Amino acid sequence: MKGVTLNMENKTSSKIDLDSVFSVKNVSVNYGDFVAVKNVSMEMYKNKITAFIGPSGCGKSTLIRSFNRMNDLVPSAKVSGEILYQGINLYDQNVDPVQVRRRIGMVFQKPNPFPKSIKENIAFGLRVNNMTDNLDDRIEKALTQAALWDEVKKDLDKNALDLSGGQQQRLCIARTIAVEPDTILMDEPCSALDPVATKKIEDLMQLLVNEFSILIVTHNMQQASRVSDYCAFFTTKATEDGRRTGELVEYSDTKTMFTNPVQSLTEEYISGRFG
Amino acid sequence: MSLDTKIKNLELDLFSMGELVIKNLTEAVKALETRDVQLAEVVKKKDGEIDKAYLKIDKDWFELMATEQPVAKDLRLATSIFQASLHLERLGDLSVFLCKTTKEISDLPIPESLHKIVVEMGYMVIDMSSDAMESLKSKDMDLALTTANKDSSINNLYNRMLNEVSNISGNKDLYTGLFRLITCVRTLERGGDHAVDICELTAFLVSGEFREF
Amino acid sequence: MNSIKDLTKTNKEKAPKEIIFLCVLYLSISIAIITLMILIFDILSTGSNRLFSDYEVGLVTKQQINNPQDFLTSLDSRDPLKAGIGPAFVGTLWLMIIVVFTTFPLGTGAAIYLEEFAPKNKLTRFIELNLTNLAGVPSVIYGLMGLAVFVRLAGFGRSVLSGGLTLTLLILPVVIVASREALKAVPDTIRQGALALGATKFQAIFRQVVPSAIPGMVTGMVLGLSRAIGETAPLIFMGALTYVNYYPDSPLSGFTAIPIQVYNWIGYPQAEWKNTSSAGIILLLVMLLTMNSIALIIRNKFEKDW
Numbered sequence: 001m002k003g004v005t006l007n008m009e010n011k012t013s014s015k016i017d018l019d020s021v022f023s024v025k026n027v028s029v030n031y032g033d034f035v036a037v038k039n040v041s042m043e044m045y046k047n048k049i050t051a052f053i054g055p056s057g058c059g060k061s062t063l064i065r066s067f068n069r070m071n072d073l074v075p076s077a078k079v080s081g082e083i084l085y086q087g088i089n090l091y092d093q094n095v096d097p098v099q100v101r102r103r104i105g106m107v108f109q110k111p112n113p114f115p116k117s118i119k120e121n122i123a124f125g126l127r128v129n130n131m132t133d134n135l136d137d138r139i140e141k142a143l144t145q146a147a148l149w150d151e152v153k154k155d156l157d158k159n160a161l162d163l164s165g166g167q168q169q170r171l172c173i174a175r176t177i178a179v180e181p182d183t184i185l186m187d188e189p190c191s192a193l194d195p196v197a198t199k200k201i202e203d204l205m206q207l208l209v210n211e212f213s214i215l216i217v218t219h220n221m222q223q224a225s226r227v228s229d230y231c232a233f234f235t236t237k238a239t240e241d242g243r244r245t246g247e248l249v250e251y252s253d254t255k256t257m258f259t260n261p262v263q264s265l266t267e268e269y270i271s272g273r274f275g
Numbered sequence: 276m277s278l279d280t281k282i283k284n285l286e287l288d289l290f291s292m293g294e295l296v297i298k299n300l301t302e303a304v305k306a307l308e309t310r311d312v313q314l315a316e317v318v319k320k321k322d323g324e325i326d327k328a329y330l331k332i333d334k335d336w337f338e339l340m341a342t343e344q345p346v347a348k349d350l351r352l353a354t355s356i357f358q359a360s361l362h363l364e365r366l367g368d369l370s371v372f373l374c375k376t377t378k379e380i381s382d383l384p385i386p387e388s389l390h391k392i393v394v395e396m397g398y399m400v401i402d403m404s405s406d407a408m409e410s411l412k413s414k415d416m417d418l419a420l421t422t423a424n425k426d427s428s429i430n431n432l433y434n435r436m437l438n439e440v441s442n443i444s445g446n447k448d449l450y451t452g453l454f455r456l457i458t459c460v461r462t463l464e465r466g467g468d469h470a471v472d473i474c475e476l477t478a479f480l481v482s483g484e485f486r487e488f
Numbered sequence: 489m490n491s492i493k494d495l496t497k498t499n500k501e502k503a504p505k506e507i508i509f510l511c512v513l514y515l516s517i518s519i520a521i522i523t524l525m526i527l528i529f530d531i532l533s534t535g536s537n538r539l540f541s542d543y544e545v546g547l548v549t550k551q552q553i554n555n556p557q558d559f560l561t562s563l564d565s566r567d568p569l570k571a572g573i574g575p576a577f578v579g580t581l582w583l584m585i586i587v588v589f590t591t592f593p594l595g596t597g598a599a600i601y602l603e604e605f606a607p608k609n610k611l612t613r614f615i616e617l618n619l620t621n622l623a624g625v626p627s628v629i630y631g632l633m634g635l636a637v638f639v640r641l642a643g644f645g646r647s648v649l650s651g652g653l654t655l656t657l658l659i660l661p662v663v664i665v666a667s668r669e670a671l672k673a674v675p676d677t678i679r680q681g682a683l684a685l686g687a688t689k690f691q692a693i694f695r696q697v698v699p700s701a702i703p704g705m706v707t708g709m710v711l712g713l714s715r716a717i718g719e720t721a722p723l724i725f726m727g728a729l730t731y732v733n734y735y736p737d738s739p740l741s742g743f744t745a746i747p748i749q750v751y752n753w754i755g756y757p758q759a760e761w762k763n764t765s766s767a768g769i770i771l772l773l774v775m776l777l778t779m780n781s782i783a784l785i786i787r788n789k790f791e792k793d794w
Contacts, residue, residue, distance in 0.1 A: 101683060114678060115700055128687040176685065179685055
């Protein structure tokens with residue numbers, strides 16, 4: 001069965017309850033003449049966790065970075081198609097990428113706190129966005145929401161690089177949510193962490209999703225099955241010039257994808273038979 | 276929802292299904308005892324709820340396995356719950372069979388002695404099933420063992436029935452009623468086996484070993 | 489069948505080659521260190537007496553000379569025992585100040601532009617290529633250029649300002665390269681992390697990247713400075729005066745510097761001048777050592793464990 005399958009048999013909530021937060025229509029991302037990911041169309045829903053899974057090189061990270069215009073930093077990158085964020089085309093001429101990145105936050109694969117104090121890490125985002133009223137309260141709120149407050153409240157001036165890997169990643173989450181985005185993009189946030197730290201981040205995501213919409217790229221299928229509400233499976237297809245382009249194969253609610261996926265390719269990937 | 280919550284919900288669903296099944300079984304035996312056809316109808320209709328409960332547990336267990344991949348204690352608990360729900364569903368079907376029998380013998384002459392034996396066996400099965408579920412709920416190994424041993428009483432009753440049959444033979448009018456009651460006894464005996472299986476699940480849950488009682 | 493002996497066999501085969509190689513290494517380093525030790529010993533033995541002891545001079549009127557303060561504050565003189573390095577010392581300090589205040593902003597600014605803002609086109613590559621070349625140009629050429637541009641064209645004359653600016657040009661390529669390295673050492677994830685929070689490129693660079701790179705930039709500056717104060721040829725070419733008997737009082741006044749003064753003293757025939765020159769060299773060495781130590785301390789204290 002060729003083509004993309006959009007399988008939205010969500011028995012627990014009707015379509016009316018689901019607000020769309022990202023509406024992706026025929027989006028492709030090119031680096032120069034290399035097509036990294038081709039022709040993706042999907043909807044992502046508010047206050048849900050959506051996971052992108054698939055083998056290496058299938059364009060998941062490239063795609064997620066076009067959702068907050070981080071691809072603008074790569075001169076040869078070009079995004080075609082339409083990415084509507086709550087109805088607004090993110091690549092419209094009038095849209096300011098700096099504002100986009102405040103509304104759509106990002107947490108990276110390797111924890112990257114600034115080499116400053118814990119307090120300063122969070123204060124930086126607040127300052128550049130002119131959110132400096134009640135600075136200390138905002139910092140406390142962000143750290144509490146990120147389940148880090150109790151561990152660091154006694155020592156906010158400690159250098160962030162002295163924290164453990166899991167704590168650093170939670171700090172990165174805290175500084176992202178401090179600037180009050182609506183959506184958080186996570187690019188393999190747990191791949192550099194040990195299992196205990198990973199579980200803490202996964203539990204945190206379940207709490208955060210009540211306030212934010214979360215989009216996560218992950219290599220770990222079990223993580224996707226545990227954590228996400230919706231799952232998008234990408235794979236690479238070889239093109240004429242010998243390179244590989246990423247494509248969306250199947251997008252459905254997680255329960256269906258892991259109990260009865262439609263595409264055989266999806267089934268093979270999640271059961272570990274390839275990739 | 277966390278893994279713990281999902282398993283907890285699965286447990287709650289199982290035990291409320293258990294209550295439903297035991298209650299229905301009790302009513303079914305009572306209906307058979309008093310030969311109350313209307314009560315039997317009510318009980319038969321209730322079986323729909325039991326089937327619904329079973330399907331929900333089945334679906335939830337399946338999704339739990341696919342998305343959470345539980346291990347160790349969680350895996351034993353989830354699997355035990357699933358298998359117990361199967362046995363409970365069978366006990367539900369047993370109640371339906373009792374009700375059918377009640378209806379069928381409502382206008383038939385039946386040997387009173389056999390009728391008494393059937394009803395007695397019915398109450399034994401209720402007793403065993405209820406204790407088996409209790410042992411699963413409180414993870415009580417001792418209760419599971421004693422309950423499983425009660426299966427011998429059912430076997431004794433079965434043998435008594437065989438003796439009674441030989442006393443009654445000769446009176447052709449009673450044959451249809453007799454036949455119905457004998458099949459009832461066979462079905463009840465299987466009910467006892469299901470209760471024993473639930474006790475084995477308790478043992479598996481507690482000790483981690485698969486065994487037959 | 490493998491035996492324990494196989495595990496120990498290979499050691500014995502390689503040993504002689506390794507030993508020879510190690511000997512060659514040790515020899516090379518010994519030559520370098522011993523040469524340096526000899527030079528330092530020579531300087532110290534000839535200069536320390538002149539620099540630290542007190543004595544009397546004069547045939548008729550006796551004059552007490554208390555070193556090192558007199559050496560450091562006296563003007564030049566025809567008497568090697570009286571000649572002091574005062575104006576040259578102050579001249580060198582003036583040069584250092586001018587160099588720091590012009591090189592640091594220019595050098596770090598250029599580095600920040602090239603590393604963070606410049607588009608990756610042919611012009612940028614051309615600039616980068618030439619920077620590396622400029623770092624290797626002989627310092628004499630800079631002297632000639634200083635003469636033409638600062639002394640004559642700009643009209644600053646043979647002043648300490650011209651000297652400072654000439655030295656700036658000399659060490660600018662080195663400072664720019666060092667600052668760029670410091671900026672490159674800041675991981676790109678920091679820039680991305682800042683931008684992902686809704687910072688503009690400007691905010692990300694000036695509030696996160698540059699502060700992290702400052703220790704590296706300062707180290708580069710200090711090392712460039714320590715090269716500058718030892719330079720003699722460019723200053724001579726742009727006309728630093730050799731017999732200066734006054735302290736420079738403004739950026740536009742004439743000046744001399746320690747290396748030039750020493751160069752001048754060495755030229756005199758009397759034997760005692762050797763001691764005076766060595767004393768001057770000791771002073772220069774102490775300044776260089778101090779600056780390099782400061783650079784090292786800065787680097788160690790602020791080095792980030794990315």
